[in-house]
Amino acid sequence: MRRLSWFNATSLTIGFAFLYMPMIILVVYSFNESKLVTVWAGFSTKWYGELFRNEAFLDAAWVTLRVAVFSSTLATILGTAAAYVLVRGGKFFGKTLFSGMIYAPLVMPDVILGLSLLLLFIAVGLDRGMLTIILAHTTFAMCYVAVVVSSRLVSFDRSLEEAALDLGCTPWDAFRSVTLPIIAPAVVSGWLLGFTLSLDDLVIASFTSGPSSTTLPIKIFSAVRLGVSPEINALSSILIGFVTIGVITFSISTKRAVVRRKREENAVM
Amino acid sequence: MAEPNSKPNTTVFAPWTDPDAVPLIRFRNVTKRFGDFTAIDDLTLDIYEREFFALLGPSGCGKTTMMRMLAGFENPTEGRIEIGGQDMANVPPNLRAVNMMFQSYALFPHLSVYDNIAFGLKRSDMPKEQIPDRVNEMLRLTRLERFAKRKPHQISGGQRQRVALARSLAKAPKLLLLDEPLGALDKKLREETQFELMDIQEKTGTTFVIVTHDQEEAMTVASRVAVMDAGVIKQVDTPPAIYETPNSVYVADFIGDVNLIEGTAAKTGEHAYEITYAEGVDPIKVTECEHEIAEGAKVTFAIRPEKIVVTQDPPEDRANAMQGKIIDIGYLGNLSTYHVELPGGQMVKATMTNASRISRRDYTWEDTVWLGFRSSAGVVLSE
Numbered sequence: 001m002r003r004l005s006w007f008n009a010t011s012l013t014i015g016f017a018f019l020y021m022p023m024i025i026l027v028v029y030s031f032n033e034s035k036l037v038t039v040w041a042g043f044s045t046k047w048y049g050e051l052f053r054n055e056a057f058l059d060a061a062w063v064t065l066r067v068a069v070f071s072s073t074l075a076t077i078l079g080t081a082a083a084y085v086l087v088r089g090g091k092f093f094g095k096t097l098f099s100g101m102i103y104a105p106l107v108m109p110d111v112i113l114g115l116s117l118l119l120l121f122i123a124v125g126l127d128r129g130m131l132t133i134i135l136a137h138t139t140f141a142m143c144y145v146a147v148v149v150s151s152r153l154v155s156f157d158r159s160l161e162e163a164a165l166d167l168g169c170t171p172w173d174a175f176r177s178v179t180l181p182i183i184a185p186a187v188v189s190g191w192l193l194g195f196t197l198s199l200d201d202l203v204i205a206s207f208t209s210g211p212s213s214t215t216l217p218i219k220i221f222s223a224v225r226l227g228v229s230p231e232i233n234a235l236s237s238i239l240i241g242f243v244t245i246g247v248i249t250f251s252i253s254t255k256r257a258v259v260r261r262k263r264e265e266n267a268v269m
Numbered sequence: 270m271a272e273p274n275s276k277p278n279t280t281v282f283a284p285w286t287d288p289d290a291v292p293l294i295r296f297r298n299v300t301k302r303f304g305d306f307t308a309i310d311d312l313t314l315d316i317y318e319r320e321f322f323a324l325l326g327p328s329g330c331g332k333t334t335m336m337r338m339l340a341g342f343e344n345p346t347e348g349r350i351e352i353g354g355q356d357m358a359n360v361p362p363n364l365r366a367v368n369m370m371f372q373s374y375a376l377f378p379h380l381s382v383y384d385n386i387a388f389g390l391k392r393s394d395m396p397k398e399q400i401p402d403r404v405n406e407m408l409r410l411t412r413l414e415r416f417a418k419r420k421p422h423q424i425s426g427g428q429r430q431r432v433a434l435a436r437s438l439a440k441a442p443k444l445l446l447l448d449e450p451l452g453a454l455d456k457k458l459r460e461e462t463q464f465e466l467m468d469i470q471e472k473t474g475t476t477f478v479i480v481t482h483d484q485e486e487a488m489t490v491a492s493r494v495a496v497m498d499a500g501v502i503k504q505v506d507t508p509p510a511i512y513e514t515p516n517s518v519y520v521a522d523f524i525g526d527v528n529l530i531e532g533t534a535a536k537t538g539e540h541a542y543e544i545t546y547a548e549g550v551d552p553i554k555v556t557e558c559e560h561e562i563a564e565g566a567k568v569t570f571a572i573r574p575e576k577i578v579v580t581q582d583p584p585e586d587r588a589n590a591m592q593g594k595i596i597d598i599g600y601l602g603n604l605s606t607y608h609v610e611l612p613g614g615q616m617v618k619a620t621m622t623n624a625s626r627i628s629r630r631d632y633t634w635e636d637t638v639w640l641g642f643r644s645s646a647g648v649v650l651s652e
Contacts, residue, residue, distance in 0.1 A: 162342055163375035165362040167389030167440070181379045264423050 023240060030233035037228045047230040048238075057235060060219040063130060064199060067215060071137035072194030078138065079145025079194075080187055084175070086146070087153040088161075105143045113140060114207030121208065128210035136208040137201065141194030148193065152186035192250070196243075282492060283507075284317035291354070293318045293444065293476055294339065299348035301334055301500075308334040310500040311348070321470050321477045323487035325523075326497035332480045336446050339478065340369045353443060363392075368442040372449040374433035376421040382432050383408070383417040389440045407435040410469060427458050434466075438473060447479040451486060463489050484524050488512065496520045512573075514559075517652045521571040528577075528617050530570045534562045534649060542649060544570045547613030554588045556644040562651060572647030577619035577640050579607050581631045584641030591640050593617065595632060609640055 004012065030048075034041035051057060086099050105113060117136045118128075126132055160182070164174035180187070202217040209218060216239075220232055284290040292315035301309040308331045316322045324332040337343045338350060341362035350357045352367065368389070376385050386407050390400045408414045411431040416424050421432065430450065437445055450466070451459045467490050470477050481487050487494045488508040495505045496519075504511060504520045515521035518529060530553070532546035542562060543552040553570055562568060583590050593609035596616070605627075607619045619640055632638050 157373055157375065159371045159373050159375040160377060162340075162362070163369070163371055163377075163436075164388075165342075166340055166367075166369045167436070168363045168392035170363060173392070178377055182377075261422065264420070 026233055027237045027240065030230065030237040032230055032233075035230060037230060037233070047234040051231050051234045051238075054231065056214075057216075057219060057231070060214050060216045063133075063213050064216040067130060067133050067137060067205075068195045068198040071134045071198050072141055072191050074134070074138040075141035075145050075194045076187060076191045079142040079190060080149050080183075082142065082146045083150035083153055084179075087150050088158075102143055102146050105140045106147070110201070110203035114204040117204065118207045128208060128213075130213040132208045132210070133205050133213060133215065136204050137194075137198040140204065141197050144193050144197065145187075145190035148190040149183060149186045152183045156182065282319070284320070285315070285493065290317055292316060293320075293353060294478075295351040296335075297349045297351070299335075299338070299345045299350060301331075301338065301343060302346045307500055309338075309345070312500070312502060314495065314502060314505065316476065316478065318476055319474055321467065321479070321490055321492045323491035323494045324478065324480045324497060325482070325484060325487040325494050327482060327523075329499075330497040331500040332497050333448060336369070336448055336478065336480050339444065340367055340446055341365050366443040367446060368437040368440055368444075369446040369448065370433050370437040370450050372452060374421075374429050374453075376429060376432055376436070378421055380420075381417065382413060382419050382421070382424070385421070385432055386436045386439050388436065393440055403439060407439050410438070410472070411435040426453055427462070430454060430462065434469070438469070438475065441473070442475065444476045444478065447477060449481055450479065451481075451483075459486070460489075466490055488524070496523055498523075514648055515571065515650070518569050518571070518650050521648070521650060526574050526618060526620075528572050528574060530572075530615060530617075532568060532570060534564070534566050534568045536562070536564055541644075544568060544649065546570070547611065547615065550591065550612060551589075553647075554644045555647065555649055556588075558649050560651075562649060566651060569650045570647055571650055572642060574606060574618040574620040576646040577617065577642045579609070579619050579621050579632070580639045580641060581636075583639050587641030588644035589642050589646075591617075592637060593640060595634055595636050595638060598634065600627070607638075609638065 029037060029040075031043050031045060032040055033044040033046070082102060086095065086102065089095070114136070117132075117139065121128060121132050121135075156179070160178055161174050164178040165171065169177065200217060201215075202221055205215045206218050206221075209215060216235075220235065223229065223232055284292075294314075294316040296312050296314040299309055299312045300307065310331075312331075312335070324335060326332050334343060338345055339352070339357075341357070341360060344358060352365070357365065377388065380388065383404055386404045387400055390403055395403065404417075405414075408417055411434055413428065413431055413435060416428060416432075421429055424432070430453070434450070447466075451462050454462060463486060466477075470490075477490075479487070479490060488511075491508060493505060493507055494511050496503045496511065498519055504516045506514075511520065512524055515524065521527045522529065530544070530546050532544040532553070535543045535545070535552070537543050537554070538556075540558050541554070541556045542558055543554055545552040555570070578584060578587065583592075591611055593611045595607055596610050597608040599606040599608070600623075603623060604620050605623055607621065609617050609619060611617060617640060
């Protein structure tokens with residue numbers, strides 16, 4: 001291993017300090033004894049205890065989790081179907097327009113997306129609640145899924161599907177038993193992307209949520225307006241912990257799969 | 270060039286000469302267009318059962334389109350295709366008794382070799398308990414028993430090719446389509462596999478249709494070869510017939526090496542002509558010309574380099590003799606190709622076997638030599 005030069009070591013330190021300093025401060029202060037956020041009064045885990053007794057936060061967390069699971073699942077199904085048609089559907093009228101339009105919600109400001117969804121729900125007379133948040137999150141998450149899955153489909157050897165048809169599969173059977181297993185990694189990352197986007201969305205959720213259904217980001221945001229409490233620090237630290245564990249597990253398992261495949265391929269040569 | 274059709278002591282397999290034979294595949298005035306581009310132009314063709322039929326042509330000549338129409342991935346714009354007497358229009362690929370071996374092999378990467386081969390059987394009406402026997406039989410046929418549990422990325426290119434073949438043969442199709450099956454293999458492996466393919470074709474009795482741009486491959490494996498160009502079949506015949514008696518300049522030039530000499534024809538007798546190709550030299554005498562040629566017609570005389578002998582003195586046992594100067598010699602070890610310039614500037618290639626050591630050869634660069642060939646050695650082409 002090469003030693004970093006003085007200049008590179010400094011750049012690295014400054015860069016990562018910039019990225020992680022705020023989060024470190026947040027985690028450190030979540031273990032603060034004092035109720036005052038900015039005054040250190042010794043180590044304590046009492047705010048974590050308080051947090052788990054706070055019904056409102058737990059409810060919001062449960063709502064957020066359900067919204068994320070349902071909307072990302074729905075978005076994965078719709079997004080995969082859309083990607084499949086756009087990549088495999090051959091030439092049809094307006095294909096280029098549709099392909100371009102699938103990206104539009106990615107660049108559309110969240111505020112506009114939230115507002116338009118709110119207007120839609122009011123127009124069709126849908127009461128705002130968990131269902132409307134799920135629908136709203138599905139709407140924007142499916143674009144991300146479509147983009148991820150279609151990039152995988154483009155590099156997918158078409159003759160694999162033809163081989164499946166040739167060997168007696170109906171088109172649906174060919175999709176289920178050949179296409180889907182091969183594009184599965186892209187579908188899974190599309191789902192994870194949708195899940196995380198839904199977890200941390202504040203803007204769209206605040207347009208489409210009702211009094212009965214508050215998601216965690218909305219809860220945190222409104223609580224902070226009354227002053228930052230150590231409980232929020234504790235909650236945020238837990239979220240950071242979850243995300244970190246998730247990301248590390250995912251990257252380790254991907255890396256292992258790549259290494260295993262390399263080793264098997266080398267064994268053939 | 271190998272000629273597998275000349276096997277002694279067996280009845281000659283030639284259903285195309287039998288007027289009562291019913292073809293397995295019939296193309297009837299088939300045209301296929303992609304937008305403005307005509308890939309197949311009004312094509313009519315019969316292929317018989319148990320044939321090993323090769324579609325040969327440069328890329329873009331329409332041979333792959335024909336194969337994809339047989340598999341059911343494309344439908345003809347006009348005309349009809351029959352397999353076993355049944356019109357194939359609107360029959361989807363999964364309901365055709367046709368299997369295809371893809372150029373890229375198209376092995377399913379997430380399934381083992383065993384499951385790849387079993388894939389089609391699981392979707393057929395074969396009883397579940399018979400499937401393992403059939404898969405094992407295919408593994409034996411293609412000598413893959415040891416690799417049954419491996420995934421496609423864990424085996425070599427030649428083994429993948431055999432898995433693809435086993436998978437496409439597993440359902441015992443009436444017709445097997447092979448799309449450039451040996452393109453990804455190196456030369457030595459390709460030659461071995463060609464004979465393996467012929468062997469398997471004979472053992473299983475399946476009709477094979479192979480698409481290739483490699484003329485040696487087509488000549489080696491096929492019972493008949495169709496030479497294609499720009500959506501049209503130029504000639505369909507056995508490999509020796511295609512090679513010895515091409516019907517057009519295109520076919521003569523596409524298959525193997527050939528000398529093409531342009532001239533004017535004059536009839537001298539029954540099936541005999543003289544071709545005048547330059548001023549002040551003897552015309553080329555041609556006999557055994559099967560087709561009629563108009564007096565004074567512009568024709569091309571085609572002759573293979575190995576049918577011409579190079580000698581220092583005028584050859585006495587050859588009807589045609591012409592003098593020229595050696596411009597170049599290509600030495601290939603067993604053969605040498607001489608590039609000889611005739612007085613009119615026409616270049617002629619002649620291939621000689623190096624029967625004695627090169628140091629004992631009487632002629633070399635810049636020497637004047639005689640070229641000789643029999644009156645039946647070449648063919649006269651009018652198109």
